[in-house]
Amino acid sequence: MMYLVVHVRNPTVIGIGGFGNVFKYEWRDSELTVALKCLKVNTSIDVNIIKGFINELKLLRRVSKHPNVILFYGVTKDSNGYYNMVLQYADNKTLRDYLMTNFTKLEWADKLCIAKEIAHGLLFLHDNNIIHSDLHSKNILIHQRQPKITDFGLSRQKNEITSNSNLHGIQAYVEPQCLVNDKYRRNMKSDVYSFGVILWEISSRRPSFPSFESVLSLAVYISKGNREDPSNNMALDNIDTASSHNQ
Numbered sequence: 001m002m003y004l005v006v007h008v009r010n011p012t013v014i015g016i017g018g019f020g021n022v023f024k025y026e027w028r029d030s031e032l033t034v035a036l037k038c039l040k041v042n043t044s045i046d047v048n049i050i051k052g053f054i055n056e057l058k059l060l061r062r063v064s065k066h067p068n069v070i071l072f073y074g075v076t077k078d079s080n081g082y083y084n085m086v087l088q089y090a091d092n093k094t095l096r097d098y099l100m101t102n103f104t105k106l107e108w109a110d111k112l113c114i115a116k117e118i119a120h121g122l123l124f125l126h127d128n129n130i131i132h133s134d135l136h137s138k139n140i141l142i143h144q145r146q147p148k149i150t151d152f153g154l155s156r157q158k159n160e161i162t163s164n165s166n167l168h169g170i171q172a173y174v175e176p177q178c179l180v181n182d183k184y185r186r187n188m189k190s191d192v193y194s195f196g197v198i199l200w201e202i203s204s205r206r207p208s209f210p211s212f213e214s215v216l217s218l219a220v221y222i223s224k225g226n227r228e229d230p231s232n233n234m235a236l237d238n239i240d241t242a243s244s245h246n247q
């Protein structure tokens with residue numbers, strides 16, 4: 001693991017993570033723009049959080065060589081004594097933001113390209129025996145128009161999964177089996193389900209089931225077999241048309 005000593009001065013806050021802010025930082029020594037993801041917890045008390053952070057570092061170190069997975073440079077400690085992950089800075093926010101802002105400019109070829117690249121990133125994780133477990137449009141960042149899978153906090157190596165962990169994740173992206181069966185363990189197919197919901201979002205622009213405010217009511221709705229309506233989704237018509245052309 002690379003441990004970097006970086007004298008971080010005046011970083012800009014670009015996001016709020018579960019355990020602290022995410023900063024953009026121009027690292028002048030190496031002319032590199034990086035994102036610093038801060039773990040703002042009391043390291044002597046929050047042992048499980050530390051384990052999650054270390055887990056994320058270990059996984060990132062293994063898989064961050066792929067163009068569709070965020071690059072991981074190392075770890076640093078800031079002047080307040082908090083650990084920070086040093087990551088590649090993604091210049092176009094999350095896939096969700098990107099679709100909201102750029103949808104009208106995107107051609108079908110662009111959308112298919114984004115979808116294909118996410119699939120490549122996910123395949124790479126699975127080939128390395130890693131289940132992401134929390135794949136959704138906010139955990140995919142866009143850098144120079146390329147999607148990068150990120151946020152491995154909940155990911156596990158396949159053989160490390162010992163208990164089910166079905167309650168986490170953005171509900172609409174969670175494989176419905178996790179909602180109806182609390183013994184069900186997330187697996188690679190769960191990631192593929194989440195990827196399917198992301199495809200729906202790429203083609204329709206909007207996140208799945210946006211009108212549900214309560215996580216619980218959405219979970220009940222999905223577990224009853226309800227899904228987003230393909231008829232509202234122009235993309236499926238287009239894809240049908242495209243595939244019939246290819247036959």
Ligand SMILES: Nc1ncnc2c1ncn2[C@@H]1O[C@H](COP(=O)(O)OP(=O)(O)OP(=O)(O)O)[C@@H](O)[C@H]1O
Pocket residue numbers: 014015016017018019020022035037070087088089090091093094138141150151153
């Ligand atoms: N490498 C990066 N480059 C640019 N922006 C980033 C990067 N990493 C995170 N961000 C920004 O910071 C926000 C929060 O980051 P992130 O989702 O990784 O935090 P988190 O702790 O995992 O949050 P949560 O657990 O709630 O998903 C992201 O939505 C994104 O806007």
